[in-house]
Amino acid sequence: MRPKVGHIQFLNCLPLYYGLVKSYALLDIELIKGTPTELNNLLISGGLDISPISSIEYARHHESLVLFPDFTVSSDGEVKSILMLSRFPIEELSGKKVALTSTSATSHVLLKLILSRGYGVEPEYFICLPDLNRLFENADAALLIGDMALKYSVDAKDFYLYDLGMEWKKLTGKKMVYAVWAVNRRFAETRSELSEYVFDILKKSMVYSMEHLSEIAEYAAKWEPFSFFFLKEYFKSLRFDFGKDYQDGLLYFYRLATEIGELKTVPEPEFINFHSGVKT
Amino acid sequence: MRPKVGHIQFLNCLPLYYGLVKSYALLDIELIKGTPTELNNLLISGGLDISPISSIEYARHHESLVLFPDFTVSSDGEVKSILMLSRFPIEELSGKKVALTSTSATSHVLLKLILSRGYGVEPEYFICLPDLNRLFENADAALLIGDMALKYSVDAKDFYLYDLGMEWKKLTGKKMVYAVWAVNRRFAETRSELSEYVFDILKKSMVYSMEHLSEIAEYAAKWEPFSFFFLKEYFKSLRFDFGKDYQDGLLYFYRLATEIGELKTVPEPEFINFHSGVKT
Numbered sequence: 001m002r003p004k005v006g007h008i009q010f011l012n013c014l015p016l017y018y019g020l021v022k023s024y025a026l027l028d029i030e031l032i033k034g035t036p037t038e039l040n041n042l043l044i045s046g047g048l049d050i051s052p053i054s055s056i057e058y059a060r061h062h063e064s065l066v067l068f069p070d071f072t073v074s075s076d077g078e079v080k081s082i083l084m085l086s087r088f089p090i091e092e093l094s095g096k097k098v099a100l101t102s103t104s105a106t107s108h109v110l111l112k113l114i115l116s117r118g119y120g121v122e123p124e125y126f127i128c129l130p131d132l133n134r135l136f137e138n139a140d141a142a143l144l145i146g147d148m149a150l151k152y153s154v155d156a157k158d159f160y161l162y163d164l165g166m167e168w169k170k171l172t173g174k175k176m177v178y179a180v181w182a183v184n185r186r187f188a189e190t191r192s193e194l195s196e197y198v199f200d201i202l203k204k205s206m207v208y209s210m211e212h213l214s215e216i217a218e219y220a221a222k223w224e225p226f227s228f229f230f231l232k233e234y235f236k237s238l239r240f241d242f243g244k245d246y247q248d249g250l251l252y253f254y255r256l257a258t259e260i261g262e263l264k265t266v267p268e269p270e271f272i273n274f275h276s277g278v279k280t
Numbered sequence: 281m282r283p284k285v286g287h288i289q290f291l292n293c294l295p296l297y298y299g300l301v302k303s304y305a306l307l308d309i310e311l312i313k314g315t316p317t318e319l320n321n322l323l324i325s326g327g328l329d330i331s332p333i334s335s336i337e338y339a340r341h342h343e344s345l346v347l348f349p350d351f352t353v354s355s356d357g358e359v360k361s362i363l364m365l366s367r368f369p370i371e372e373l374s375g376k377k378v379a380l381t382s383t384s385a386t387s388h389v390l391l392k393l394i395l396s397r398g399y400g401v402e403p404e405y406f407i408c409l410p411d412l413n414r415l416f417e418n419a420d421a422a423l424l425i426g427d428m429a430l431k432y433s434v435d436a437k438d439f440y441l442y443d444l445g446m447e448w449k450k451l452t453g454k455k456m457v458y459a460v461w462a463v464n465r466r467f468a469e470t471r472s473e474l475s476e477y478v479f480d481i482l483k484k485s486m487v488y489s490m491e492h493l494s495e496i497a498e499y500a501a502k503w504e505p506f507s508f509f510f511l512k513e514y515f516k517s518l519r520f521d522f523g524k525d526y527q528d529g530l531l532y533f534y535r536l537a538t539e540i541g542e543l544k545t546v547p548e549p550e551f552i553n554f555h556s557g558v559k560t
Contacts, residue, residue: 001503002503018307021301021304021306021307022304024301024302026301026306027298027301027499028502028503219307222308223281223282223308
């Protein structure tokens with residue numbers, strides 16, 4: 001059976017998808033597309049062998065997962081596609097209703113951290129579907145992610161707009177890791193070679209896509225409601241690194257998450273070892 | 281939005297998929313994979329713009345669909361992946377229990393026709409999930425389709441085995457069309473150019489795949505539980521035509537289906553017209 005690999009169906013992962021198509025990788029992996037929440041659930045339940053997973057969900061389920069080195073979905077400051085839209089200035093949100101969209105996980109915790117630690121604000125949170133027409137029926141502010149957020153980053157009339165990557169940088173001075181790539185631990189142990197094979201496929205696709213961002217922006221502009229110029233700038237601003245700075249930002253995020261009760265303990269990131277399957 | 285195109289996730293459509301990957305088509309269409317039943321339901325409900333659909337389901341919903349010319353999933357005799365497995369010789373199945381797997385549609389009707397018209401046999405039918413371990417708990421015979429059937433076409437111990445393509449040919453002398461490619465009528469009317477674009481993509485992929493069957497068999501043998509030689513023979517025996525003989529076989533199938541009450545009327549196949557969107 002081909003390995004079952006998750007793929008975030010947002011524009012931020014389109015460059016990676018482009019690389020996968022151009023390398024014919026889709027012949028050798030079963031790519032399953034979804035929102036971050038869908039992929040989180042599939043990876044944790046064993047419906048996927050390998051997938052991007054929300055950083056906070058990796059921490060909550062790290063016993064059954066090991067990490068791929070090198071890849072994350074991250075930002076160093078502005079992220080553009082994780083936003084809070086608000087009818088009120090952020091400082092005035094205490095006691096107000098804030099909607100968290102059901103498609104994301106890390107950004108729920110991130111928003112809570114920013115509001116409580118950055119602004120001393122404690123609103124009332126509730127989770128709902130990412131349907132913009134209904135979102136503000138019952139909410140004073142709403143967390144938006146993905147392509148829907150991206151649209152608002154260009155054109156957010158009637159709302160105060162806060163970029164959560166930028167707010168995190170302001171609060172901590174650190175980089176922010178929204179998602180990591182993880183392997184089901186049993187798959188990593190029993191199918192070590194296949195795990196490495198998928199890693200190589202992803203690595204090659206990532207390198208290819210970084211070298212062809214203009215071409216990808218041109219292609220994407222054919223289908224997406226954004227201009228070539230906007231897409232090119234957006235793709236260039238994305239970060240997929242997992243270097244020391246990013247690991248540092250991730251652990252700091254985990255530490256703060258434990259302090260507000262969103263995480264029990266800070267896990268030690270555990271990377272796959274392609275010879276034995278697991279490396280600590 | 282990229283057009284949403286269905287794809288049957290069985291080996292018989294793997295050559296087409298191979299052609300789609302090799303032409304980078306997956307950048308410009310949103311390919312949704314599934315069993316025939318899943319794709320039927322999605323196309324009929326508007327969740328897909330274009331898809332292969334079981335022949336019998338096209339007939340039942342032809343008012344809301346138009347056909348692509350040229351493509352079908354057909355056979356001229358043996359089909360290998362649509363089988364009945366039986367504990368008893370086919371002539372002895374009257375009053376016995378026959379399981380119909382929930383993943384298919386055309387072959388339910390085909391099997392009923394073969395049993396009643398070919399053998400004068402009237403068993404008791406029931407529908408169940410395609411789980412081989414449980415299938416024969418309550419059944420004396422079972423319809424199998426797709427890759428599961430293909431495995432049994434090689435190695436069906438303890439069962440009488442009947443190839444439904446061969447049985448149809450024996451009964452009628454005609455070719456059998458199991459599935460056709462259809463376009464949601466509203467999509468065809470409002471997005472005529474995009475429909476033609478998808479047709480061209482499929483056509484090119486189909487031509488490519490027919491020219492590379494050995495290469496595809498070699499690739500498929502890496503991942504599938506079949507040898508290169510078996511796969512090559514299987515791919516060579518597949519038919520995707522929609523010429524006069526196949527249309528004739530399809531209409532004859534519809535006529536017999538009306539006679540046993542599986543279809544109200546025989547529809548006149550209505551092909552897409554790429555200029556106006558619909559051609560009768």
